[in-house]
Every structure is written in structure tokens, then in C-alpha cells.
Amino acid sequence: MAATTIDYEQAGELKFGQVGIANLRVRTLDPARLAAEMTERVQRAPKMFARAAVVIDFGGLSRCPDASEALALIDALKGAGVMPVALAYGTSAIEELSQAVGLPLLAKFRASYEREGEADPAPAPRRAAAPEPAPAPVPPSPAAKAEPGLMHVHPVRSGQQVYAQDRDLTVCATVGAGAEVIADGSIHVYGALRGRALAGAGGLASARIFCREFHAELVAVAGHYKVLEEIPRELLGKAVQIWLEHDKLRIEQLD
Structure with a gap:
């Protein structure tokens, strides 16, 4: 009899952002499994998760879901007791998907995606230049004060x-x-x-x-x-x- 492999890793990682909106980063595109995990969260802490606003983040997947897959997930999450309100900004395919399923993109996540997805620009080659006269010394300015808490x-x-x-x-x-x-x-x-x-x-x-x-x-x-x-x-x-x-x-x- 073949041994059964148990997958202990969660299908979706739930995190909270600046405004308390939950960001569900999908790791495994399995609507039933994701709904079961979310149902457990709602049952465990209904005051926190029942009808909570959730942003769906497909950035952890190797491909962008199609509209039917995304709609199946949205329906499953609603059935679990939470309210999908947007998709997290990602690629142009995610932007097209947001239009197909009728959910907005949440621009708050734009900067983090761009930092993760873009390589650091290569330094520009230096050209030899004639030496310039040294500038006159400038008295040091007072150190900028850090903004207090x-x-x-x-x-x-x-x-x-x-x-x-x-x-x-x-x-x-x-x-x-x-x-x-x-x-x-x-x-x-x-x-x-x-x-x-x-x-x-x-x-x-x-x-x-x-x-x-x-x-x-x-x-x-x-x-x-x-x-x-x-x-x-x-x-x-x-x-x-x-x-x-x-x-x-x-x-x-x-x-």
C-alpha cells in the first residue's frame, strides 16, 4: 500500500497591511482548500475575520489564473465568510484579470511588487573626464533631526x-x-x-x-x-x- 503524503503547508498566507485589510497571498490555487482554511479562521476568531475585507494576491503563483478560476476562488471565499474586495497589483495580466472579474486593483501593493519584480539597474559606465578644480569647502550643516514618534x-x-x-x-x-x-x-x-x-x-x-x-x-x-x-x-x-x-x-x- 502506497504511503500517504501529508501537505502541512497552508494554501494561502494571510497578512495584514497598513489599514488592517487582510492580504491573502495565494500559494496554491485550490478554492476548496483555501475556503476551508478561511472558514477555520472565521470560526476561530469571528469578531476579527467574519465579513473581513480581503485583497487577493496572486503574486505567489507561477501563472496568472484565468477569469473562471479567479471567480471560483472569489465565490469560495465569500462562502467561507469573508469579502474579497480587490486584487493586489502585479502584472499586466493581473490588471486584465481584475477587469474580467469586476474587482479593482489595490495600488497600495504596487511598490512592493515593483521592488520584488525588477532587477537593480546596471550602473552607467564611467567616462574619463578632465580633472576639475576642487570646490571651495562648505561648512557642515546641522544634522537633520529624525522625525519623533x-x-x-x-x-x-x-x-x-x-x-x-x-x-x-x-x-x-x-x-x-x-x-x-x-x-x-x-x-x-x-x-x-x-x-x-x-x-x-x-x-x-x-x-x-x-x-x-x-x-x-x-x-x-x-x-x-x-x-x-x-x-x-x-x-x-x-x-x-x-x-x-x-x-x-x-x-x-x-x-
Whole structure:
């Protein structure tokens, strides 16, 4: 009897971007399998995933799906309880596919695709030039000051979002359930964290999350996330730090 091979790798990798929209990067074009994975996520954390907006990212596949394949996946994801709202920008074939299935392209992902898909330009050849006289010395200018982190002193209430672009975020109060704090850098919460915290939203893997009282609905660093149901109960209510290590999200109690 032939041995059965078990595939433990997920068919789709789910990450979160700057505005909390889930980006589903499809690794295996299998609508039934992807729907089953998404159904499990919705059942495990319905407050987070039920009817969540999802961008479908076909950049992990070796070929662009045709319209019938994409529509089958869209229908399967809707049946699983989430709402596909766009395709992630990629190639001209993806642009044509977006028109065929009636979904917009999300330009937010454009820059990352172009960085991944384009080779670095070759340096231009240097031509010999006659030596020029040295310029007069210029007095050094004062060093440019780095932009300070964003300080938010009021509670972040349900339905509110605070985003620190290109910097850290410090919240000197509570982040309520249903609220969202996002930073391209690290996040510090000097109160209870009950909502969602997304650090390294622009892809900074060295970003961290610190909070004084941990009850978060979701935490993410550079798109890698955990929901409350996946977090050890002994960490709830404790002061913790959260960081990314070898593409795995680590959560530890602070001393």
C-alpha cells in the first residue's frame, strides 16, 4: 500500500497591511482548500475575520489564473465568510484579470511588487573626464533631526484607528476593543491593549509591540499575526512584548 503524503503547508498566507485589510497571498490555487482554511479562521476568531475585507494576491503563483478560476476562488471565499474586495497589483495580466472579474486593483501593493519584480539597474559606465578644480569647502550643516514618534495621549475607542506613518507610536492610555493602532515602526501601549495592534506595517521586521496589560484581539508585526484565541491564557492581563523571530511571532511576559 502506497504511503500517504501529508501537505502541512497552508494554501494561502494571510497578512495584514497598513489599514488592517487582510492580504491573502495565494500559494496554491485550490478554492476548496483555501475556503476551508478561511472558514477555520472565521470560526476561530469571528469578531476579527467574519465579513473581513480581503485583497487577493496572486503574486505567489507561477501563472496568472484565468477569469473562471479567479471567480471560483472569489465565490469560495465569500462562502467561507469573508469579502474579497480587490486584487493586489502585479502584472499586466493581473490588471486584465481584475477587469474580467469586476474587482479593482489595490495600488497600495504596487511598490512592493515593483521592488520584488525588477532587477537593480546596471550602473552607467564611467567616462574619463578632465580633472576639475576642487570646490571651495562648505561648512557642515546641522544634522537633520529624525522625525519623533507619534504620541497619542487619549484612549483609542472602539471604531477608531491611529496610524503612525514611518515612525513609532506611543499610546499613553487604553486601546479599546474594536480599536486599531498601526505603526510603520514599533508600538508602545502604556495601558490595556484590548483592540488590534499592527507594528511594522510597512514591512519592518525588527518592529516590536510593548503593552502594559495584554488583552489584544489581534497583534501583528510585519504582517505576521496572532489572534486572541491563539495566545496562551497565562499572558492575558500581563505586560508583554511581541516581536518577529524567524518569521514566527513571539510573545513574552515582561519582567
